[in-house]
Amino acid sequence: xxxxxxxxxxxxxxxxxxxxxxxxxxxxxxxxxxxxxxxxxxxxxxxxxxxxxxxxxxxxxxxxxxxxxxxxxxxxxxxxxxxxxxxxxxxxxxxxxxxxxxxxxxxxxxxxxxxxxxxxxxxxxxxxxxxxxxxxxxxxxxxxxxxxxxxxxxxxxxxxxxxxxxxxxxxxxxxxxxxxxxxxxxxxxxxxxxxxxxxxxxxxxxxxxxxxxxxxxxxxxxxxxxxxxxxxxxxxxxxxxxxxxxxxxxxxxxxxxxxxxxx
Amino acid sequence: xxxxxxxxxxxxxxxxxxxxxxxxxxxxxxxxxxxxxxxxxxxxxxxxxxxxxxxxxxxxxxxxxxxxxxxxxxxxxxxxx
Amino acid sequence: xxxxxxxxxxxxxxxxxxxxxxxxxxxxxxxxxxxxxxxxxxxxxxxxxxxxxxxxxxxxxxxxxxxxxxxxxxxxxxxxxxxxxxxxxxxxxxxxxxxxxxxxxxxxxxxxxxxxxxxxxxxxxxxxxxxxxxxxxxxxxxxxxxxxxxxxxxxxxxxxxxxxxxxxxx
Numbered sequence: 001x002x003x004x005x006x007x008x009x010x011x012x013x014x015x016x017x018x019x020x021x022x023x024x025x026x027x028x029x030x031x032x033x034x035x036x037x038x039x040x041x042x043x044x045x046x047x048x049x050x051x052x053x054x055x056x057x058x059x060x061x062x063x064x065x066x067x068x069x070x071x072x073x074x075x076x077x078x079x080x081x082x083x084x085x086x087x088x089x090x091x092x093x094x095x096x097x098x099x100x101x102x103x104x105x106x107x108x109x110x111x112x113x114x115x116x117x118x119x120x121x122x123x124x125x126x127x128x129x130x131x132x133x134x135x136x137x138x139x140x141x142x143x144x145x146x147x148x149x150x151x152x153x154x155x156x157x158x159x160x161x162x163x164x165x166x167x168x169x170x171x172x173x174x175x176x177x178x179x180x181x182x183x184x185x186x187x188x189x190x191x192x193x194x195x196x197x198x199x200x201x202x203x204x205x206x207x208x209x210x211x212x213x214x215x216x217x218x219x220x221x222x223x224x225x226x227x228x229x230x231x232x233x234x235x236x237x238x239x240x241x242x243x244x245x246x247x248x249x250x251x252x253x254x255x256x257x258x259x260x261x262x263x
Numbered sequence: 264x265x266x267x268x269x270x271x272x273x274x275x276x277x278x279x280x281x282x283x284x285x286x287x288x289x290x291x292x293x294x295x296x297x298x299x300x301x302x303x304x305x306x307x308x309x310x311x312x313x314x315x316x317x318x319x320x321x322x323x324x325x326x327x328x329x330x331x332x333x334x335x336x337x338x339x340x341x342x343x344x
Numbered sequence: 345x346x347x348x349x350x351x352x353x354x355x356x357x358x359x360x361x362x363x364x365x366x367x368x369x370x371x372x373x374x375x376x377x378x379x380x381x382x383x384x385x386x387x388x389x390x391x392x393x394x395x396x397x398x399x400x401x402x403x404x405x406x407x408x409x410x411x412x413x414x415x416x417x418x419x420x421x422x423x424x425x426x427x428x429x430x431x432x433x434x435x436x437x438x439x440x441x442x443x444x445x446x447x448x449x450x451x452x453x454x455x456x457x458x459x460x461x462x463x464x465x466x467x468x469x470x471x472x473x474x475x476x477x478x479x480x481x482x483x484x485x486x487x488x489x490x491x492x493x494x495x496x497x498x499x500x501x502x503x504x505x506x507x508x509x510x511x512x513x514x
Binding site for chain 2: 163
């Protein structure tokens with residue numbers, strides 16, 4: 001109990017210090033703040049360069065996608081690796097390879113119409129909804145250049161559609177569609193696609209992840225379109241990894257690493 | 264108008280954050296945390312960060328709530344504080 | 345007396361307009377962050393601690409994104425209509441051969457203040473997805489703690505470590 005009050009005092013003290021510090025910040029929404037407008041005398045902010053140059057240089061109207069996949073390609077690649085590593089860490093922590101008979105495995109419920117009446121409405125609704133969700137996820141990935149969206153969002157939505165299948169129709173059904181071997185391979189392939197596109201531009205003779213070098217391979221009219229197409233490839237790689245890892249985390253958490261039974 | 268919208272959401276955020284930490288039923292805490300994520304997603308959409316709002320709508324309100332519920336399902340639902 | 349009240353009201357309005365309004369958002373982020381930190385320290389249930397950690401994280405992401413807000417700006421997606429109608433001097437990237445992957449002076453005419461700052465969005469977008477993956481790892485660790493100790497309460501776990509009443513792995 002004393003711990004609670006001590007924590008409260010510490011938190012209030014820290015909060016007061018931070019609020020005091022915040023009073024020196026530029027006004028909220030100001031376009032002249034150092035982050036938005038650069039520092040007077042020291043040059044402009046890098047974000048202004050991004051806003052002005054992404055469209056002419058990469059033909060991608062959505063600046064967030066262009067900066068994510070091209071200008072900060074290294075960053076995004078290693079974020080993808082972090083997601084992959086998190087999935088592998090879940091396997092290391094939770095996955096049970098040998099189950100003691102009868103002790104852990106739950107009774108598999110009868111999922112037929114006669115067995116479980118409550119599942120009919122949920123199951124049928126999800127059966128209709130899941131293909132729509134998956135189509136939308138693919139649209140989000142493919143249309144990330146022109147509207148909000150991209151590999152991370154599309155990957156999460158695609159993974160969520162498989163999670164929904166596992167929730168509504170049982171983990172066994174979901175695992176039939178995307179088995180353990182498949183999603184581990186998928187996660188690795190995603191990272192490999194990303195790094196592969198980077199290496200390809202290195203083999204052509206330019207820097208790692210310098211997509212402009214792929215222009216002769218892709219046969220585009222200029223380097224900007226090559227960068228645009230390579231960005232789509234990179235986003236597809238991100239989608240693979242994120243989809244697989246989201247589903248992997250769900251199946252391990254829901255079944256205590258046994259990959260059967262589940263919620 | 265937009266400023267009022269901001270203030271309403273920020274107040275609701277503080278309220279949901281406190282409730283999700285104070286409620287003793289962990290399943291309710293997970294659900295209220297989902298509501299918190301959705302409110303934050305609204306705030307980001309209003310700030311013009313559409314990509315971030317999209318990600319948070321998919322991740323915070325959808326997937327992370329499912330992860331929390333899966334863990335609560337496999338452990339204990341009651342919390343001592 | 346009336347003068348005093350008038351001066352007082354004037355000062356309060358001045359304070360609200362010049363101090364509260366530009367900083368109210370930042371203050372809320374600090375409050376949210378402190379709620380998360382308090383949950384992380386004071387709550388004894390491990391799931392509650394993780395929820396507190398997530399609140400802490402979202403408060404920081406909120407702060408970061410709000411640095412890129414411009415009051416009169418639109419979303420960071422290139423706005424064809426607005427750029428076309430602005431002036432004929434702005435050359436739109438229409439002809440592929442014109443670009444050649446090089447930027448010359450004329451594209452500098454795109455007004456950066458018209459679009460929100462995309463850089464914080466990029467950084468935080470990846471942070472959210474990585475955040476949920478690490479939350480998954482933390483929940484997995486919590487589950488395996490529950491497997492060995494049979495509880496998720498911090499004080500009970502410490503008690504059981506003292507008495508040696510838990511499943512030991514060789």
